Each structure stands twice: as structure tokens, then as C-alpha cells.
Amino acid sequence: LETMEPTSTVINECVIDLSQAAKGIIQSSQTLKKTVRRQRKIIQAIPDAPKDLILLQIPESYKIFSPSKDIEEQFLLADSGPENDRILIFGRQKKLRYFISFKNMVW
Incomplete structure (x- = not known):
């Protein structure tokens, strides 16, 4: 339940x-999906929305992408710092390298 994988x-x-x-006696897939989502809400309590960008505190769990239990990637790639014009860049290094590889392609 602590993975970022889709519920299904x-x-x-x-x-x-x-x-x-065993598959015949388990709950319907819709009921299982609701149960998984409900447990995820309990485990991953969402912080309150900040009043402004200066007060925004990003929890560590939001800075990391974990597609499965043993794999973690940096997800917050850049943060300009606590100011009114704060810039946050989220993404995956793997995907960033992929897009950079297209830089020199002729279209």
C-alpha cells in the first residue's frame, strides 16, 4: 500500500x-480497490495546504518517487527556495535524460 503503483x-x-x-471467494475487484485506496489515505495522510509558498514544507515522501518497494528516485528535481515566486520542478531523472536525448535530433 506504500507503493506508487496503480491500485489495480x-x-x-x-x-x-x-x-x-481462493480467487473465487475474495471480494469483488471494486471492493478491493476501495479497500486499498482507503488504506492508502490512512497511511499517506496528505498535509494541509500552505497559506503561501514561503510556508510550504514539502515532506520527504513527496520528494521521492518509488514505483516499487526497493526502487526510489528523486522526484523533486529543483526548488528555488521559500519565496513568493518559488519554483518547484518535479520529474524523474530517467525521463529527463530521455528528453535531453532528443535535443540534437532534427525534426
């Missing part, structure tokens, strides 16, 4: 090794 992926990974009999 989490459920599929949990039920993939179940027998057909």
Missing part, C-alpha cells in the same frame, strides 16, 4: 499466486 497493479500482484478457489 497492487491488487494483481497480491492475487496472482492464489488458487482459482
Whole structure:
């Protein structure tokens, strides 16, 4: 539940090794999705919205992207600092390198 994977992926990974009999008695996929989403809300409590950008505190969990349990990537790539004209750049280094590779291509 602490992964960033889509809800359906989490459920599929949990039920993939179940027998057909076990799959037959588990709750409907819609009920399972609601349960996963509800637990995610409890685990990943969203902080209150800041009054302005100067007061914005970004939790560490929002600075990191974790597509699965053992993989973590920096997600907050740049932060200009606490000021009224604050600039935050979110993304993945992997995707950034991909787009940079197109820089020299002729279109």
C-alpha cells in the first residue's frame, strides 16, 4: 500500500499466486480497490495546504518517487527556495535524460 503503483497493479500482484478457489471467494475487484485506496489515505495522510509558498514544507515522501518497494528516485528535481515566486520542478531523472536525448535530433 506504500507503493506508487496503480491500485489495480497492487491488487494483481497480491492475487496472482492464489488458487482459482481462493480467487473465487475474495471480494469483488471494486471492493478491493476501495479497500486499498482507503488504506492508502490512512497511511499517506496528505498535509494541509500552505497559506503561501514561503510556508510550504514539502515532506520527504513527496520528494521521492518509488514505483516499487526497493526502487526510489528523486522526484523533486529543483526548488528555488521559500519565496513568493518559488519554483518547484518535479520529474524523474530517467525521463529527463530521455528528453535531453532528443535535443540534437532534427525534426
